[in-house]
Amino acid sequence: MNINKRENVAAYSFLAPTLILLGLFLIIPAVLAIYYAFTDYYLLTPDRRQFVGLDNFIEIFKDPIFKQSLKNILIFVTCVIPIQVGSALGLALLINKQRKGNIFFKVAFFSPVVLSLVVISVLWLYLLNPSEGLVNNVLVNIGLNPQPFLSSPNQAIYTIVFVSAWQGAGYQMLIFLAGLQNIPNTVYEAADIDGVNKWQRFIHITMPLLKPTSILIMITTLIAAFKLIIQPMVMTQGGPMNSTITPVYYIYQTGFSDRMIGYASAMTVIFGILIGIVTLIQSKVTKEDDI
Amino acid sequence: MSRQGKKIVEYIFLILLACLFIFPLLWMIVSSMKPESHIYLDMNSIKAFLPSMDPSQWFITYKELFSRFDILQYVFNSVTYAVVITGGSIVVNAMAGYAFAKFEFSGKKFLFALLLVLLIVPLETIIITQFTVAHTLGILNTRLAVVLPMIANMFFIYLFRNFFKAVPDEVIESVKLDGANYWTIFWRIMLPMSKPAIATVGTLSFIASWNDYLWPLMVLTDTSMFPLQVAITNINTTQPVYTNQVMAILTISTIPLIIVYIVAQKYILQGLGGSGTGIK
Numbered sequence: 125m126n127i128n129k130r131e132n133v134a135a136y137s138f139l140a141p142t143l144i145l146l147g148l149f150l151i152i153p154a155v156l157a158i159y160y161a162f163t164d165y166y167l168l169t170p171d172r173r174q175f176v177g178l179d180n181f182i183e184i185f186k187d188p189i190f191k192q193s194l195k196n197i198l199i200f201v202t203c204v205i206p207i208q209v210g211s212a213l214g215l216a217l218l219i220n221k222q223r224k225g226n227i228f229f230k231v232a233f234f235s236p237v238v239l240s241l242v243v244i245s246v247l248w249l250y251l252l253n254p255s256e257g258l259v260n261n262v263l264v265n266i267g268l269n270p271q272p273f274l275s276s277p278n279q280a281i282y283t284i285v286f287v288s289a290w291q292g293a294g295y296q297m298l299i300f301l302a303g304l305q306n307i308p309n310t311v312y313e314a315a316d317i318d319g320v321n322k323w324q325r326f327i328h329i330t331m332p333l334l335k336p337t338s339i340l341i342m343i344t345t346l347i348a349a350f351k352l353i354i355q356p357m358v359m360t361q362g363g364p365m366n367s368t369i370t371p372v373y374y375i376y377q378t379g380f381s382d383r384m385i386g387y388a389s390a391m392t393v394i395f396g397i398l399i400g401i402v403t404l405i406q407s408k409v410t411k412e413d414d415i
Numbered sequence: 416m417s418r419q420g421k422k423i424v425e426y427i428f429l430i431l432l433a434c435l436f437i438f439p440l441l442w443m444i445v446s447s448m449k450p451e452s453h454i455y456l457d458m459n460s461i462k463a464f465l466p467s468m469d470p471s472q473w474f475i476t477y478k479e480l481f482s483r484f485d486i487l488q489y490v491f492n493s494v495t496y497a498v499v500i501t502g503g504s505i506v507v508n509a510m511a512g513y514a515f516a517k518f519e520f521s522g523k524k525f526l527f528a529l530l531l532v533l534l535i536v537p538l539e540t541i542i543i544t545q546f547t548v549a550h551t552l553g554i555l556n557t558r559l560a561v562v563l564p565m566i567a568n569m570f571f572i573y574l575f576r577n578f579f580k581a582v583p584d585e586v587i588e589s590v591k592l593d594g595a596n597y598w599t600i601f602w603r604i605m606l607p608m609s610k611p612a613i614a615t616v617g618t619l620s621f622i623a624s625w626n627d628y629l630w631p632l633m634v635l636t637d638t639s640m641f642p643l644q645v646a647i648t649n650i651n652t653t654q655p656v657y658t659n660q661v662m663a664i665l666t667i668s669t670i671p672l673i674i675v676y677i678v679a680q681k682y683i684l685q686g687l688g689g690s691g692t693g694i695k
Contacts, residue, residue, distance in 0.1 A: 128519070134597045135520035142511040145567035146533065148552070153544035154536050160544065167547070218429065225426075232433035235440050238672050240626040242644045243665045246651050247443050250658060258442060261458045294436065298684060351539040354628055358648060372539045379543030380633055392540045399537040 157396070160389035167383035180390035190391060192366045193374045199281050200288075200370070201349045208289035209342055212296035213334075217326075219297070220304045230301075234294035241291070245358035248287045249274070274360050277367040284355050284368055296341050303337035304330070343406040350399050371395045438464070443669075447662035448473045454658050476659040477667075480650075483660070486667065488639055489646040493625060493668070496561050496642055500624040501617050503566040508616060511567075512575025513605055517587065534569045539629075546633055560634040561642070565624055571616045578612040579605055611685065618679040625671060643668040 136143075161180055165173040184190050215233050219226055236244065251258050252273040260270040273283045307330065315325055331338075353372040356362055362369035362377070369377075371391065379388030441464055446454050448466035457463045466473055480486060514520070515527055538545075545564060554560040582605065590600055606613070628644040635641060641649065643664070650656075650664050676683070 131518055132520045135514045135518035135523070138510040138514040138518070138597070138601070139526070141507045142567045142572065145507065145563060146530070146569075148548060149545055149564035149567075150533055150536060150538070150541075153541040153548055154533075156544040156547065157541050160547075167550075215432075218432075225429075229429050229433050232437045235437050238676050239440065239665075239669055240628070240644060240672070242626070242628050242647050243669060244439075246647060246661065247439055247665060249651075250661070251439055251442065256455055256458070258458055258463060265459060290436070302684060347537075351537060353539065375540060375543060376629070380546065385543060385547060388543045392543060396537055396540045399540065400535050403535045403537075 154396075157389045157392045160386050161393045162390075163386045165384075165386040165389070167379075167385050173386065176386070180387050181394070183387065184390055184394065189366055189369060189374060190371070193369045193371045196281055196366075196368060197350060197352060197370045200285055200352055201346060203282065203285040204289050204349050205342060205345055207285065208292050209296060209338070209345060211289065212293045212341070213300050213338070215293060215297040216300035216304055217330075220301060230297075233297055236291045236293075237295045239291065241354040242358060244287060244291050245355050248283075249359050252283065275364055277363075277365045280360050280364060280368045284352075284359065287359075288349075288352070288355060292345070296345070299341060300334070300337060303334050307333045339409060343402075343409065347399065347402055347406065350402065443662050444666050447476050447659055447666050449659065450475070451657050451659045476657075476663045479657075480660045480663045484646070484650055484653075484664075485639070486646075486664070489641055489643045490667070492558075492640060493642040493644075494671075495558070496627075496631075497621050497624045497671075499562050500565045501621045503562065504568055504571055504620040505613055505616055507566050508568055508571035509575045509606060509609065509613070510601065511572045512577075513579050513601055515572065515576045516579035517582075517584075517605075530569050530572065542629065542633070545630075549634055555634050556636050556640070557634075558640060561627075561631045561640075564630065565620070565627065568620070571620070574616060575609065575612055578609045582608055611682070614679065615682040615685045618675060618682040621675060622672065622683075625675075 160173075162175055162177060163173045164176045164179070219230055219233070239247070252260075254260060254270065254272055254275060259273070264270055272279060274280050311329055311333070312325065315329055320328070351372050352370045353376065356368040356370055356373055357376075360368045362373055372395070375388050375391045375395065378384050378391065445464055445466045449457075450467065450472060453467065454463075457465075515523070549555055549560050549564075554563070586604060587600055590604055595603070625642075626644060627642070628648075631642050632645050632648075635645065638646075638649065647661075647664050647668060651661050
């Protein structure tokens with residue numbers, strides 16, 4: 125018993141920094157968010173906060189901007205996943221072949237990953253400038269019409285989709301590449317003997333063997349995509365006409381700029397549950413496939 | 416001959432693709448190395464991707480940028496935050512990983528399960544209540560506020576735990592017989608044995624802290640404490656805005672990441688392997 129006690133003390137002293145930090149910046153904030161969601165907490169008058177029951181939640185379901193933000197994030201998620209994951213797989217397949225200069229291509233495709241989200245957002249802001257930007261200059265030179273990209277409510281979210289996919293594809297390409305290189309050559313050799321063509325080889329051998337990697341990539345992208353905030357924050361400030369506002373960005377604005385902590389917390393709870401469900405499904409799916 | 420032709424088409428396609436990925440980066444660096452007026456003059460020709468013909472002009476923008484803003488201070492801030500967060504997260508998470516791997520203590524199972532569940536909490540959404548906690552603690556607008564929330568990380572704990580589990584108990588027992596206490600075992604045996612885990616955690620947390628934007632933006636009001644990422648958006652909105660200077664600050668903030676990616680590419684993928692992708 126004595127040893128056990130000593131081991132307890134030792135274990136908890138090793139855990140102490142973690143428990144304090146996670147407690148302060150993860151557990152307490154998560155619990156507080158749930159509590160504040162039922163109050164009218166305004167940051168500047170914390171003492172006057174009152175319990176308001178479900179008022180915040182009722183308000184949220186009537187809030188057009190919150191609805192818009194949900195719509196925007198759904199557009200973003202459904203577009204960015206096929207584009208980003210698809211091009212990552214495509215790039216990996218292109219590179220997974222003995223060829224001169226492959227290292228150059230690999231580095232080139234990976235290069236956007238090295239840029240931070242703030243850097244890519246600011247950089248593309250200049251490249252996509254409606255009148256002076258490089259992209260529109262090229263479009264005009266090859267005889268096309270200049271595009272408003274970020275200043276049109278119909279295009280802005282898709283522009284952000286493109287920029288995000290462009291940045292992230294290289295990273296996933298590397299993961300796919302590792303997955304492809306894990307497929308033993310003997311499998312392909314056996315298929316060659318059976319007279320399988322390239323397309324059949326891809327559908328019946330490469331794809332199934334790559335399934336665990338693909339699922340993992342798709343789900344991590346999905347969860348990350350739901351939390352989109354920096355690109356719209358820096359590139360469009362949620363505009364034009366709220367066409368690029370996302371839930372996390374709206375929570376940030378309501379809580380931090382408008383200081384309505386109670387209302388922001390209620391949105392946090394709703395949106396947090398949504399992401400939580402997605403994450404849970406993820407852990408189920410990945411476990412079943414025994415990745 | 417047709418085989419040859421196919422190969423050429425393939426290469427042209429690959430080169431075009433590579434251009435699509437690389438041109439923004441190239442334009443960023445090149446534009447920081449020429450006078451402001453030239454950027455827009457060159458936009459219609461291939462010169463958009465060439466720096467100024469006169470090498471003496473290459474670093475003028477940087478000089479101007481350094482004289483207008485306290486860039487060295489921002490670089491210093493970013494480096495400080497990244498080093499403290501990286502060092503802190505290696506030590507703190509390794510300690511927790513050690514406890515989970517090698518101790519039997521009451522509440523172990525519960526605690527570990529709790530921490531795994533906490534992985535689900537999307538940090539980006541609780542940022543508002545994190546802010547109110549920092550407010551209550553009275554650490555707003557201090558460097559401590561930037562650093563503290565980024566140190567403890569469940570994923571890193573998990574990584575360390577798995578690594579330490581592989582260390583045979585006999586090694587620890589024998590050192591214990593020599594009179595070493597837990598703390599000595601941790602510093603002298605466990606940590607030195609876990610260099611790959613340290614490298615992975617170190618790389619990932621350096622990149623994460625270097626790129627962190629939202630949280631420092633929220634907790635800092637004093638510009639002299641801004642990390643580069645926050646300084647970028649500040650410089651991009653401080654009139655007059657010069658395109659070449661903005662490109663220069665973007666380039667400066669990217670250089671450390673280029674170095675990290677070159678030096679530690681192995682560990683960046685390994686970090687993913689740790690999350691169970693089946694990648695060795």
